[in-house]
Amino acid sequence: MAILNIIYFTILRNLRDKKDLLLMLVMPIVVIYILGNALSSQFVFAEIKRSPVGFLNEDIGGASARFEDFLSSNEVEEILEVIKVDSYEEGVSLVQNREVVALIYINAEYTQGIQSNAGANIEMITDLHSGGGFYRMIVKNVVDSFVESNNAIMAMTMIGGNGGEYRRTSAIKDNTIDLADKIPGSMDYYGVTMLVMILMYGANYGLHGIAKEYFVGIGDRIKASPIKNYQIYLGRTLGAVFTLFLQAMILVFFTKHVYGVNWGDNLLVIMMICLSLAVFSVGIGIMVCMLAPNRKVANSIMTILVPVFTFLAGGYAPIEYMGELFNKFKYLSPNYIGHRAFFSYIYGGRIVETQLLVILIWGLAFLTMGLAIMLGRRETA
Numbered sequence: 001m002a003i004l005n006i007i008y009f010t011i012l013r014n015l016r017d018k019k020d021l022l023l024m025l026v027m028p029i030v031v032i033y034i035l036g037n038a039l040s041s042q043f044v045f046a047e048i049k050r051s052p053v054g055f056l057n058e059d060i061g062g063a064s065a066r067f068e069d070f071l072s073s074n075e076v077e078e079i080l081e082v083i084k085v086d087s088y089e090e091g092v093s094l095v096q097n098r099e100v101v102a103l104i105y106i107n108a109e110y111t112q113g114i115q116s117n118a119g120a121n122i123e124m125i126t127d128l129h130s131g132g133g134f135y136r137m138i139v140k141n142v143v144d145s146f147v148e149s150n151n152a153i154m155a156m157t158m159i160g161g162n163g164g165e166y167r168r169t170s171a172i173k174d175n176t177i178d179l180a181d182k183i184p185g186s187m188d189y190y191g192v193t194m195l196v197m198i199l200m201y202g203a204n205y206g207l208h209g210i211a212k213e214y215f216v217g218i219g220d221r222i223k224a225s226p227i228k229n230y231q232i233y234l235g236r237t238l239g240a241v242f243t244l245f246l247q248a249m250i251l252v253f254f255t256k257h258v259y260g261v262n263w264g265d266n267l268l269v270i271m272m273i274c275l276s277l278a279v280f281s282v283g284i285g286i287m288v289c290m291l292a293p294n295r296k297v298a299n300s301i302m303t304i305l306v307p308v309f310t311f312l313a314g315g316y317a318p319i320e321y322m323g324e325l326f327n328k329f330k331y332l333s334p335n336y337i338g339h340r341a342f343f344s345y346i347y348g349g350r351i352v353e354t355q356l357l358v359i360l361i362w363g364l365a366f367l368t369m370g371l372a373i374m375l376g377r378r379e380t381a
Contacts, residue, residue: 006235061111206285283368
């Protein structure tokens with residue numbers, strides 16, 4: 001009964017705090033709307049355009065003719081727009097003026113070099129400072145594919161095989177994949193990341209719930225009462241978890257029906273992830289409360305940690321856009337585990353991975369709770 005009473009009054013006190021309640025609900029709704037609309041273009045996959053490329057062939061032999069035939073194939077024409085130039089200088093000028101992404105140049109000795117085994121090169125001239133690295137890579141891969149085929153023909157000829165004829169074959173089988181509901185849009189992405197952020201902010205429920213008995217005068221009277229420490233911790237924890245879980249589900253239902261956020265087909269999985277993160281978050285709050293010398297310091301620590309965790313996990317912007325360095329730091333954030341749990345289920349359908357992540361979250365939650373209980377016993381002693 002002592003535990004149930006503590007749970008009841010903890011929930012009642014949290015729900016009566018309209019300021020924090022509105023902040024925990026209104027803030028993510030507003031942030032999802034702002035970021036989801038402002039950065040929507042970052043979540044749209046743009047169509048890959050044909051890469052304009054200059055081409056100059058000064059060779060009159062059969063080897064360069066095979067390359068021209070290769071460039072005129074349907075497969076290559078789908079990705080390259082070949083612009084023939086009359087001189088090397090003209091081609092370089094087009095590259096410098098960013099009218100083409102590269103110049104493909106074949107010198108007059110190309111065929112002769114191949115026939116005499118002296119070596120021959122197809123030159124590719126680019127401007128590294130002009131941007132368009134992705135399209136330059138496309139051009140390079142096209143040229144490399146021809147060179148590798150030519151090398152294979154030469155190798156077969158050298159060992160006595162019939163490799164003198166270049167045959168163009170299609171090595172690509174075109175299959176259309178429907179990516180609907182498989183890739184998150186901007187609203188979907190920020191719906192998940194802001195939910196996880198608010199769940200982590202819920203650590204304050206655990207922090208303040210314990211701090212009132214731990215740092216202020218009433219705490220001494222409670223410690224002297226028949227109520228045991230584990231009853232206080234359990235009651236405060238369950239009350240905080242229920243409050244946080246309720247807020248999370250309100251946010252899920254609101255974003256689903258108002259913003260159209262995709263939360264998958266099985267609401268029970270989403271509820272389980274939210275509950276797991278709520279327990280873990282409250283455990284972090286209690287642990288920080290026990291470690292800090294006073295309530296003010298504990299509150300300051302959580303105020304700093306949650307935005308940092310959100311940033312490192314890509315909560316404000318996808319970590320892919322932050323560079324390789326930040327991509328490594330994501331593993332330091334517990335938010336990243338929450339993101340992975342949601343995204344792997346909603347868009348990957350990897351229920352086994354989601355289950356493993358949920359187990360990991362519960363393991364971390366028990367670790368924080370256990371540490372908090374040990375610290376509480378030490379202070380009582």
